[in-house]
Amino acid sequence: MHPLTMTPAINIQSVHKRFGSVNALNGVSLTINGGEFFGLLGPNGAGKSTLINIIAGLTRADEGDVAVLGHHVVRNYRQSRRCIGVVPQELVYDPFFTVREALRIQAGYFGLGRGNDPWIDELLDALMLGDKRDTNMRALSGGMKRRVLIAQALVHKPEVVVLDEPTAGVDVELRQSLWAFVKRLHRDGHTIVLTTHYLEEAEALCDRIAILNHGEVIALDTTQGLLERGIGRTLRVCVTTAAPVTGLTGKYAAKIVRQAGNRLDLQLERRSDSVVDMLDAVRQCGATIIDLSTEEADLEDVFVELTRRKKA
Amino acid sequence: MNWRGMQTLFRKELLRFYKVGLQTLAAPVMTTLLYLLVFAQALQERVQVFTGVDYASFLLAGLIMMSITQNAFANSSSSLIQSKITGNIVFILLTPLSHFEFFLAFVAAAVVRGLAVGLGVYLAAVLLVPLPIHNPGWLVLFAVLNSAALGTVGVIAGIWAEKFDQLAGFQNFIIIPLSFLSGVFYSIHALPDFWQRASHLNPFFYMIDGFRYGFFGASDIDPLISLAVVVSVFATLVTLTLLMLRSGYKLRN
Structure with a gap:
């Protein structure tokens, strides 16, 4: 639970979402506690990204409710979006701007001005992007763009960080450095929600895991509890x-x-x-x-x- | 209101077109000047316009408004479609900006670009063509209203279109025909009766005619009617756009 309010970091209640004839989410309910390192696993098309998008406000649920630190993601979207930072799965960037411009713009959307620059510099250093701050986004390697995405998600100091397959397609060295950075965020008190295809990644990092399949939660347990589930x-x-x-x-x-x-x-x-x-x-x-x-x-x-x- | 957030989005949109100013500012000014040179030369002696008004001056006023509206449309529509296709629209959608702040920032940036291009055309062309100013307040009012209206249409098109091809279709089959058939190059009094009546169904006609009144103190119809039509069209467009944005149409699904 969140240390101050005992409010769940993310509370998902009976969420349904259809895309045409496809039932992407079929009554998903989950509670993710403050300070947890939570894994969301499932095969392709299980509904993981749809659920993440609903939590982030990028997609609207057909039914059900989602709250981030007690703030409803539709009714209190301003507060809920201030509490959450999302690292999208796709390697997206704005080709018009440098790394520092992109981060300042992102901070500005959250109402933060130049007073936030020291935090931006800290993020850039922590993500080994210090020497790239004035480089245009187009000129960065894929791994660097991935790290900028993480910095953009953290630029407003959210309490809850959602990483949607952050290590998909990245090399071993970068994956290790991203793991180390995410572990540090968790130690610093952030709630982490991770979706991944790499099961060893979830096994090594997560306290608790939900497995989604065909839009339903088919397992929700501690990582150890899942490993002990009679599979032998x-x-x-x-x-x-x-x-x-x-x-x-x-x-x-x-x-x-x-x-x-x-x-x-x-x-x-x-x-x-x-x-x-x-x-x-x-x-x-x-x-x-x-x-x-x-x-x-x-x-x-x-x-x-x-x-x-x-x-x- | 998230003022700083809205101001950031507005500044980001300004930076976006400023960084490619050759394409977004200089090129449309150049194209419009070429229209002026070619059409003024070709039609100077053939087209009757307002009494005492030189055809080149009449044409220039229309071309300024056409460049304002086309560039206002291009700014918001191209920014949105690029952001949607490259996926970086999520950087805006993940933030605590309301749909109204989103709308205001995009339209304000479109107005700035439209006015910048229009001013560029004016400053470059008045060296060649005399253009008196009868009512500067009226000119500014129409320039701002019209660019805001087309900036709003650009937001609608940018949200609706899912690929560049669809946006190009919107521009080439709706915006450009309506602009060209609005009286930029002629006074509608020179048209046959049927086409005069048809012109009255084209909102661009009122945008251009009202704007011209600010230069010459003369127009095809009462400028207050033009103002009423433009305000009504703008209010309708704003309502439609805000409803689209609030519902998350093609953005949050």
């Missing part, structure tokens, strides 16, 4: 070729997901299946174990499993 882990056992596994029966046989030569992959439930019992069962078949490894489920497995269940 894979036990890989190698046995001697002289004694392959042939006699597993009953519940143990049902655990086999792959068997090739002397290698056996078994899917174990995290809470109910014991590795030791499984290995005993393999030994009782007469096989001699020469190697084993376990592989924990990651967010990608959870994501695939949840979206697969929804389809089914």
